[in-house]
Amino acid sequence: MSISSENVEQEYVHSIYSRLATYQQKDHKPSSPRIWPRVRQFVDQQSIGSVILDVGCGEAKYTSQKCHVIGFDTCSEVLSSSKKENIELCLADAVNIPIRDASVDAILNVSVIHHLATTSRRRQVLQECSRCLRVGGQMLIYAWAFEQPNGKFAAQDILVPWNMHETAIGGRLPKVKFHLNTTKEQRIIAASIPVNISDKSIAQRWFSGVLSKVTSLTDQLPYFSKRCPSSSGYKSNQSTPTGSDSPLMAQKLPSAAPQFLPTTNSLISGIKRWSPMLGRRLASLLVPVEEQFSEELAQTIMRESITEAMATLREVTFYRFYHVFKEGELSDLVDSVDSLKVVSTSFEHGNWCVIAEKISTNLIRP
Structure with a gap:
């Protein structure tokens, strides 16, 4: 299954995170499992008064009392729900960061680079981050690994399902079936879809x-x-790609989000939300007024029932694009940027973690 590099990021990354923004859990205490220990340690190690740039900050999980954190993301829906102290948020893209050259002391690049579709795009983000980083400053890069503790993915470019039953309602996770013979990571690996x-x-x-x-x-x-010629025994002299x-x-390819085709009635319902009077006038051309009001009442009851049912079952699946990194690939990508050098590489919770340092371009690598 093939998709263009331009479309995959827009359809399977940006639009999906905008849709999922309202479902994300907002509790990010230091002990939360969604706070990566290595990233938290990197933030805590920065000097007092340091300026930290959080690339693709999302829900702004990593804040600091002693440092000034600037976070940006392409998803306005996520940023609007991430109002926190000790962090300055803005809307921006990682390939064109609105920050002056050499103006930050440290950079967090967490769970961002694996959403970029091509090597050139991933390198472009690292180059842009290096531009903003001062000489001697460090950047922590965190990306999903191809090698997982419970198996390996079928390919490096994949669509990974995200199920709504993974989210919490009122602080409680809904009941889901216990899988005796598989872990969550194994189920994710098995359900991922390779793409070209x-x-x-x-x-x-x-x-x-x-x-x-x-x-x-x-x-x-x-x-x-x-009655197609190919079905009647005709063979073309031209070779057919296989x-x-x-x-x-x-x-x-599966749709990034569930698709619902609008019917005539649903279009009229949409007009009603915008202009009730116009909606009723249009509907009167199709059905009597009495039937309209009974239908509106039925729609209200059905909408409330479906909302409650989905809150319990929530078997809706969204797909997100990932490029999972093989061992050494992320370090090689950092080395391809002249102004960066690899300080350390580690593996944590199914992710590769690379710490890179900015060096002067006048210096020669050892």
């Missing part, structure tokens, strides 16, 4: 998309497919 990141030109992607749609329409028309990148052989 395409770097084709816009024209090539457009042609592949059109050809894929024509093929899917042909499959949906039995009358046409039975690789995984071929649109003819490509499988359909």
Whole structure:
């Protein structure tokens, strides 16, 4: 299954985190399991008065009483719900950071770089971070590992499911079935979907998309497919691509978020929310007024019932894109940036952790 590098980040990263912003748990005490110990230690080791830049800060989990933390993220929904003390938040992209050169003492790059689709994009983020970092300052990079304690992923570029039953309501997790023979990591690995990141030109992607749609329409028309030349024994002299990148052989990627096709009634309901009077006038062209009010009452009851049911079951699945790093890959990526050198590499909770230091470009690496 193939997808362009531009689309995968927008569809399976940015839009998904915007959708999930309202479901995230906001309790991030120092003892919380969502606070990585190595990252917390790195923050605590910084000198008093240091300026720390948190790249892709998300819910702004890492704050400090003795340092000034500046956090930014591309998701405005997450930032709007992360109002905390001792941290300054702004909306920005990691490939174009609105910070002056050499103006920060330390950088947190936690769970960000594995959401970038290509090596060039990942290197671009590291170069931009290095620009903001002063010489001698350090950056902690935290990314998901290909090698997990309970197995390995099927590929490095994957779509990972995120289930709503993993979130808490009122501080309590809903009841889920206990899996005797598998761990959560093993279930994630088994459910992840390998993808191919395409770097084709816009024209090539457009042609592949059109050809894929024509093929899917042909499959949906039995009358046409039975009379297709390929079905009557005709063989073309041209070779047909059969690789995984071929649109003819490509499988359909799952939607990043559940898709609901709007019906006529649902469109009218949307207009009603914007203008009740206009909505009723449009609806009167389809159904009597009495039926409208009974339908509105039924919709209200159904909406409340579905909301309560989803709060209990919540079997809705979202998909997020990850590039999982093999051993040594993250260090090699850091080494590819002239102004950075690797200080240490460690493995923690299924993640690779690399601490890099900015060096003067006039110095020669040992």
